[in-house]
Amino acid sequence: MRIPKKTALILGLVVLLAAAAIWTLTRPSQAKPTASASVPVKVVSVIQQDVPRYVSGIGSVLSLHSVVIRPQIDGILTRLLVKEGQLVKEGDLLATLDDRSIQASLAQAKAQLAQSQAQLQVAEVDLKRYKLLTVDNGISKQTYDQQQALVNQLKATAQGNQAAINAAQVQLSYTQIHSPVSGRVGIRAVDEGNFLRMSDAQGLFSVTQIDPIAVEFSLPQQMLPTLQGLLATTPPAPVSAFLGDDGHSGLLLGEGHLTLIDNQVAAGTGTIKAKAEFSNKTQKLWPGQLVNIKIQTALERDALVVPPSVVQRGLDNYFVYRVKGSGVEVVAVQMAYQDSDLNIITGVQAGDVLVSDGQSRLKPGSRIEVLGETKVADRQSAMESKP
Template sequence: MSMTRSKLAWMMAAGVSLLVISLATLQGQAEDKPVAVAAMPAVEVDVAPVVARKVVDWQSYSGRLEAVERVDIRPRVSGTITEVHFRNGAQVKKGDVLFTIDPAPYRAEVARAEAQLAATQARVRFTSAELDRAAKLVADSTIPRRTLDEREHNARDAQASLRAAQAELDVAKLNLSYTSVTAPISGRVSRAEITVGNVVAAGATGVPLTTLVSVSPIYASFDVDEQTYLRHIASVKDQTGVPVQLGLANEAEYSRAGTIDDVDNRLDPVSGTIRVRARFDNADGLLVPGLYARVKVGGSDPQAAVMVDERAIGTDQDKKFVLVVGDDNKVSYRPVLLGSRQEGLRIVTGGLQPGERIIVNGMQRARPGDVVKPKAVAMERPVTQVATR
C-alpha cells in the first residue's frame, strides 16, 4: 500500500516537471519568433516649390529727413508787432500773411512822399513853361542867351527832383508793404518767437520771428558705403535717376519711392562713406524734417533669384537649413545660404535649385529620411520685384 502511494507521488512529480519543461520551451520559442509591427502612416506636411524670380538687390541705410527749403522769417522794417496770423505748426501757402507790424508810421511816410512828389511835379510844370517862354523871347532877341540856359538848367533840375521824389514814394510804399510779413514759400511754420506788442528791428540780426520749412518735396540724407557707391551709383551716368525707397521707424516696409537728388563731391576717408541725398514727394505732409528714416538704394539690373517662405527655414546651431521633399516623397536635410528678404520671402543664394519642393509647414513632424505625404501649397506671401538686406 505504501509502495503504491510512493509510486503515485513519483508519477505526479514527474508530470509536473514535464509540464514546467514544456512551458519553458514554448516561452523560449515565442521569444525567438519576431513580432509583426503595424507600419506607421506617412505624415502629411505642406510642401511648396521654391520660387524663381528676378529681383533688384537693394542696400539699406539709416538717415534723417531734411527740408528742401528752410527760411528764417525776419522783419524787413522796424516797428511793433500788432498781429500774428498763424497757428503754431500750421501749414501755410506762399504769400500768406504771418505777422503785421504797425503800419501807421509807414502810411504817414507814404503820404509825405506823395506830397513831395506833387510839389515836384508842380515845379516841373512851372520850369517847363518858363523854358518855353524863354525860347520864344530868345528867338525875338528880347532876352539874352544866358537866361535861356538858366531856365533849361532849372527845367532839368526839376525833372531830376521829380525822379527822386518818385523813388522816395516807391521806397515808402515798399516799406509799407513790408509791415505785412508774408510767407516766402509754402510749408509748415514753427511757433511765433516774437508775439504781439513786441518791438522788432529790421535786419538779419536778432531772433527770427519764426521759421518756415517746405513740406513737399522732402530730402532724406544718409551715408553710403564705398562698395555700394561704386556698384549702384557711380556706375550710373545719371545718378539722379537711381531709385530709392523710404520707410519710417514705425513702418515694417518701405512706403515711399524716390530718386537720388545729389551726391557729395568727396568720400570721407575716416568712415569710408559718402553723403547722399534722396528726394521724395510729401504731398500729404506726414514727413517732417528731422524724422529718422530707413532708406534703401537699388541700382543693379534685375537678377535671377530663388526665394522661399521664411517659415520653411530652420536653424541648426549656426546654420540655416530647409527640408527638401524628393520625387519619392522622402525628406532630406539641405543647408542653405540666405540673402536678402522682402515681404516674408527670403532669397536663397546657395543650396537650392528652382523647382525643388520644400516643407513650408509641418517641419516639426518630419525628419530626414522620413517618407511624408506632401500637400501641395503655394508660398504663403506673394513675391514682389524688390529685395532688401
C-alpha cells in the same frame, strides 16, 4: 517532530531550484536592437522667380524749403493772421507791423514831388520864352543858359522825390509780412504788441514745406556707380521710407524717387550722400525724422529662391541638405543674394526639396521623417507681396 539535517538540506535545495526556475521563466526579455531612428525635419521646395534686389540705409527727413519769418524793418507787431500749425500758401499774409510813420513819410515824399513838378513846369515855360527872345537878342545868352540849368536842376529834384516815394513804398510793403513759401507754420515766438527789430535772430515763427519733402541718406562709396546708374534711369529709381525695420514689421511712410547724389565722398566715413524726394500728402514724413530707406538696385530674373533657414554655413562654403528618397544628401551651393526674407542660391534645381528645420541632427545619409512641408504657393505669394 524534529526533521533530520539531511532532510532539511534536501528541502532547502529544492526551494532554491524552484525559485531559480520561476525567476528564469518570469524575468523581462531584453529589447532587441532596432535600426537608427529617423530625424524629424521640415522641408521646402526651391522656387524659381524674379526677385528684386534692394540696398538699405538710414536717412533723415528734410524740408525742401524752410524759412524763419523775420521783420525787415523795426516796428510794433500789430496783427498775427495765422495760427501755429496752420498750412499756408506762398504769398499769404501772415502778420502786419505798425505803418503810420512810413505812411507819413510817403505822403511827405509825394508832396515834395508835387512841389518840384510845379516848379519845373514854370521853369520850362520860362525856358521856352527865353529861347524866343534870344532870336532877336531880347535877352542875353547867359540868362538863357541859367534858365536851362534851373530846368535841369528841378528835373533832378523831381527824380529824387520820386525815388523817395519808391523807397517809402518799399518800407511800407515790409509792414505786411507775406509767406515766401507754401508750408506749415511752426511755434510762435512773439505775440502781438511786441516791438520787433531786424536784428532779432529768433524771428516770429518758421514756415516749413511739408509736401513734397526729401530724405537725405548715406551709403557706402562702393554704391556710387550703382547710384549713378539708378539716377540716370527714366523714371528715376524708386525709394521707400520706413519707420522701424524695412521689412514687413516696419511702417511704410512714403514712396519717392532718387533725385541727387552729393558731389563728393565723405573721406572720414567712406560714404556718399544721396537725396530722394517724396510726395507727402498724408504728412507721415516729418522734418528731422530718422527713417530707414530701401532702394531697388536690380531685378534678378528666374532666380532660385529659398528661405534663409535652408542655407547652412560650412567651414569653407555654404551647403544645403537635399532630400533623396528617405534620406538626405549634402549639396554645396553659392550665395548670390541674401536678405532677412529670402536667399538666392545656385547649385540646386527648381523644385528640389530641401530641409528648412532640423539640420542640427543631420549628417549625410541620415534617414528623415518629414513633419510638415511649407506650401509653395503660400510662400511664393508672401514673397511677391513684399515691398
